[in-house]
Amino acid sequence: MQLHLAPMEGVMDDVMRDLLTRHGDFDLCLTEFIRISDRLLPRRVFYRYCPELHWGGKTPNGTPVRIQLLGQHPELLAENAVRAIELGSQGVDLNFGCPAKTVNKSQGGAVLLQSTKQLETIVSTVRAAIPASSHLSVKIRLGWESCDLAEDNALAIQNAGADSLTIHGRTKAQGYQPPADWRRIGKIRSHLKIPVIANGDIWNVEDYRACRTESGCDDVMLGRGALRMPNLGQQLKRASEGQPHQNISWPELKSELGYFYRLTMRSRNKGYFANRIKQWLGQLRLSHIEAEQAFQNVRTLKSDQEIIRVLWQQ
Structure with missing residues (x-):
């Protein structure tokens, strides 16, 4: 079981990553997205979003941190991905799931789910630019207003060279309205060979078990659930191993x-x-x-x- 900490904009900065990885048994953290719009960003920007780069790209307790990039220009994303790796990021993650209006208006985030070809071009360009040994992960939603392109998008991302795919079980139009559609995540996963990480509405051990059953995913990403119950990751790890678990007091x-x-x-x-x-x-x-x-x-x-x-x- 792999457990990832979500890149929640305006929430999951280095302080919160430090706090939650102390109790969460996380295998990976993603940074808040770094917006790539018109240039190769200076090193100080990467250090600001990810101070852990000063310590080998890991939190104080040793959890790897991966920089997440958001944008629509393949070559610019590739350039910045190379810089992130050179500075010590534990791979690179591409954000195609952000539902924020300001982001989508500038053609970043979830709006790209309407263009399978653009997704493929971005992923393949970044893959070609960074070392083969560097992990390239991608985060998406089920779609923009519908799930019609979900399988096509996922296959394009896989075929372009992504090493893993995190799927938030809602469309952009659904925002964060419950429930997350774990079954649809499972349907997409059945078409892929790369690892799929399920994301959305995992608040407790029972939710994890239901998500695992419906999606077929052993690996999950926690966001708000970890904020509400900081040792939730630890609970999930223990439950998956048949060990007793309890809420943090x-x-x-x-x-x-x-x-x-x-x-x-x-x-x-x-x-x-x-x-x-x-x-x-x-x-x-x-x-x-x-x-x-x-x-x-x-x-x-x-x-x-x-x-x-x-x-x-x-």
Whole structure:
């Protein structure tokens, strides 16, 4: 079983990757997408999105990190993919799944799912540019408004040289509305020879088992599920091995909130902690009743020190 941490834009930065890989037993992290529009980006941009490049492309606990690129120009994506590999990225991932309107208006992300030929051209161009030993992964959705091109797109990506494919079980039009269509992921997987990683609506061990049954995929990618239950990956790994598993407790989570505070005080500007801790508590409260009260206690506070003091009083 391979377990991947999703590249959630505006959420999964290096701080959150550090936090979640401490408890998640993840095999791989993807960065938030780096937008490629008109040039070869300077090295500092790659280091900003992926500080782990300074340490061999791995999180502090040793989990590999792969840079994700988003764009529509094959040659530019290829140039930047080469730079990512040269700087130490553990392979390259191409984003054809982002549903954001601003991204799609500039012909990036999920909008490319309407053009199988363009997908194939991009993947083949990047594949030809990077070393054969470098893993090239791709992330897609089931389609734009329908799933009509799902199999064609997946086969084109495989034939162009991708080493693996992650499929989010919704179309762009469906956004994040439940449920994710694991069965359709399985239908696509049945046409492919490369590994397929299932993504979408895996909130607990029971969901993983259902996803595995319906999709046929042993490997999964977690996003919001890992934010709500930081040790979810560990639970899935243990369950897959027939070992006992349990949710992370609120006292353990409070310890992680403290670690989050210490990390951000060392590496981030003023205001980062206040905004991000509220964002994270907004997810944690969906799985821990104590986090709901903590969120309500700090949601109007702006001072980092005041927030951490109030959290520790709970």
